Amino acid sequence: MIEITFLGRGGQGAFTTSRILGAAASLYENKFALSFPSFGPERRGAPVFAYTKIDTVPIRNRSQCQLSDYIVVLDESLYDESLHNKLKPEGKVILNTPKENSNPDTIGFDAAKVAEEYLGAAITNTAMLSVLVANTHLISRDSLLAAIGYDMPGRIASKNQKLAEYIFTCTKGVGL
Amino acid sequence: MSNKVFVSGNEAVAIGVKLAKPNVIAAYPITPQTIVVERLAEMVERQELNAEYMYVESEHSALSAVMGASVLGARTFTATSSQGLLYMAEVMHYASGGRVPLVMMNANRSLALPWSIFGDQRDSLSMLDSGWIQVYVEDAQESLDMIIQAYALAEHKEVLTPVMVNLDGFVLTHTYEAIEVPKEEQVDKFLPGFELEGKMDLENPRNLFFSSSPADNIRFKVQQHQAMENSREIIEILDKQYGEITGRRYGGLATGYKTEDADIILITLGSITGQVRAVVDVLRAGGEKVGVVKIRFMRPFPETEILKLCSNAAVIGVLEKDISFGYHGTVYTNVTDALKNTNKRLINFVGGLGGKNISQQDIEEIFRRLKNVDKDTNIVNFIGLEV
Numbered sequence: 001m002i003e004i005t006f007l008g009r010g011g012q013g014a015f016t017t018s019r020i021l022g023a024a025a026s027l028y029e030n031k032f033a034l035s036f037p038s039f040g041p042e043r044r045g046a047p048v049f050a051y052t053k054i055d056t057v058p059i060r061n062r063s064q065c066q067l068s069d070y071i072v073v074l075d076e077s078l079y080d081e082s083l084h085n086k087l088k089p090e091g092k093v094i095l096n097t098p099k100e101n102s103n104p105d106t107i108g109f110d111a112a113k114v115a116e117e118y119l120g121a122a123i124t125n126t127a128m129l130s131v132l133v134a135n136t137h138l139i140s141r142d143s144l145l146a147a148i149g150y151d152m153p154g155r156i157a158s159k160n161q162k163l164a165e166y167i168f169t170c171t172k173g174v175g176l
Numbered sequence: 177m178s179n180k181v182f183v184s185g186n187e188a189v190a191i192g193v194k195l196a197k198p199n200v201i202a203a204y205p206i207t208p209q210t211i212v213v214e215r216l217a218e219m220v221e222r223q224e225l226n227a228e229y230m231y232v233e234s235e236h237s238a239l240s241a242v243m244g245a246s247v248l249g250a251r252t253f254t255a256t257s258s259q260g261l262l263y264m265a266e267v268m269h270y271a272s273g274g275r276v277p278l279v280m281m282n283a284n285r286s287l288a289l290p291w292s293i294f295g296d297q298r299d300s301l302s303m304l305d306s307g308w309i310q311v312y313v314e315d316a317q318e319s320l321d322m323i324i325q326a327y328a329l330a331e332h333k334e335v336l337t338p339v340m341v342n343l344d345g346f347v348l349t350h351t352y353e354a355i356e357v358p359k360e361e362q363v364d365k366f367l368p369g370f371e372l373e374g375k376m377d378l379e380n381p382r383n384l385f386f387s388s389s390p391a392d393n394i395r396f397k398v399q400q401h402q403a404m405e406n407s408r409e410i411i412e413i414l415d416k417q418y419g420e421i422t423g424r425r426y427g428g429l430a431t432g433y434k435t436e437d438a439d440i441i442l443i444t445l446g447s448i449t450g451q452v453r454a455v456v457d458v459l460r461a462g463g464e465k466v467g468v469v470k471i472r473f474m475r476p477f478p479e480t481e482i483l484k485l486c487s488n489a490a491v492i493g494v495l496e497k498d499i500s501f502g503y504h505g506t507v508y509t510n511v512t513d514a515l516k517n518t519n520k521r522l523i524n525f526v527g528g529l530g531g532k533n534i535s536q537q538d539i540e541e542i543f544r545r546l547k548n549v550d551k552d553t554n555i556v557n558f559i560g561l562e563v
Contacts, residue, residue: 022182023352026182027181027182027354033182035182035351036346036350037350039294039346040293041207059450060453060454061536062347062348062351062448063534063535064533066535151182
């Protein structure tokens with residue numbers, strides 16, 4: 001089972017991203033997925049965890065992820081060295097940052113800039129999900145694009161799909 | 177052609193309700209049930225669902241409203257959770273005593289104090305004696321399927337008893353997964369339109385919600401009990417019929433997993449079951465003879481089923497998100513009664529209260545303790561106390 005944790009602030013779309021990834025795996029590929037937010041009240045700006053579990057067999061463990069294969073950080077102000085303690089061996093942090101990154105366990109990408117360009121706002125969730133998918137191939141590019149179309153309303157979906165397609169053509173921060 | 181969607185437990189309930197075509201929905205929102213009634217309101221707004229939607233001022237009113245609509249012959253729906261369920265308590269007895277075939281979803285949530293919006297099963301289990309059939313589901317697919325079956329069960333002329341479908345708050349209500357949505361014609365075939373014999377009628381006036389003298393009262397209660405007993409067989413029949421139409425069966429009042437040759441069995445209720453099955457598989461791979469029994473219905477209680485499923489096991493644990501202060505967890509009390517004429521060793525684990533996560537390690541530890549049960553002297557054992 002692959003476990004992914006998304007970390008963002010309320011309103012940044014961390015849970016939307018975990019849902020798109022789960023939908024991509026279970027509706028457009030022959031996989032099984034669970035997507036869920038950190039449970040509780042929702043507050044704009046407060047740190048939000050969201051989780052996706054993906055497997056080739058039905059997932060019976062519905063408990064919270066304790067160690068993740070990937071932690072995707074949408075907002076750099078939430079990054080902390082201790083996040084690496086919540087990774088499985090070989091796990092990686094995927095970090096939205098404009099800075100050069102030297103940590104081999106971290107993949108950095110300047111998502112805010114790309115999001116501004118494609119969406120007209122620094123909403124980084126789809127960009128960071130695309131960076132995750134482009135680096136890991138957890139799901140195919142086509143499944144990702146289809147799931148964006150499934151989850152988001154039409155006009156927003158097509159903007160986000162263009163953004164995702166662009167990320168797959170990047171090399172910096174994206175290992176293709 | 178399959179019709180798969182990626183939805184939460186709450187959304188699965190709303191889709192199930194839509195397919196059952198209710199005429200009247202009355203609801204008051206409460207976390208973690210809110211998404212159910214929001215989705216239904218959207219469906220009514222978009223005219224995908226032709227129902228009267230009553231946004232009432234309280235849970236007491238919500239249940240009263242659907243009860244009134246139902247006796248006029250309307251198929252209805254309401255949903256609640258926790259404090260909302262308690263606020264409905266008075267009306268719940270009215271509905272079951274009046275034999276009103278309501279269907280309600282309850283999002284299992286803790287009870288105050290301390291105030292908590294998070295999940296456990298103390299709300300519905302505290303209402304076991306309200307005369308409602310209670311079913312507990314495990315995943316989003318079973319949520320949708322049991323909502324549809326709940327209507328057929330409640331409205332069956334041998335039953336005419338309200339049904340409560342319970343989903344663990346957040347763990348199930350807020351977790352998204354892929355489910356198969358049955359076709360409208362499949363559901364129509366399984367669940368015909370609602371026809372209530374003896375409904376309230378201006379042409380044919382009669383007295384409903386009546387008083388009774390001490391001489392007659394017990395006769396009503398005997399019939400109510402008999403209806404609940406009748407529902408055992410109807411639950412099995414409906415499960416089979418639903419399976420023939422959709423290909424999905426859930427197995428009646430209780431189901432076992434790897435119980436046939438098990439020495440140790442853990443009994444569960446609700447969404448924790450899948451996780452226990454996963455631990456059973458791990459332990460089986462190591463040669464341990466362990467199994468799990470999932471209680472699906474708390475009322476009527478699966479006495480015979482539990483006795484049969486546990487027949488070969490010497491040690492039985494009951495894991496539940498509930499405690500009846502001053503005795504045991506309520507599920508445990510019911511299980512021990514079912515097994516009273518056996519000499520099995522029984523022990524109660526109480527966890528997940530107020531939304532505490534129950535981890536894989538917690539369940540492995542429970543099985544370790546069941547294996548060394550002679551070292552445990554307490555009947556009631558709270559788990560997950562470490563900080």
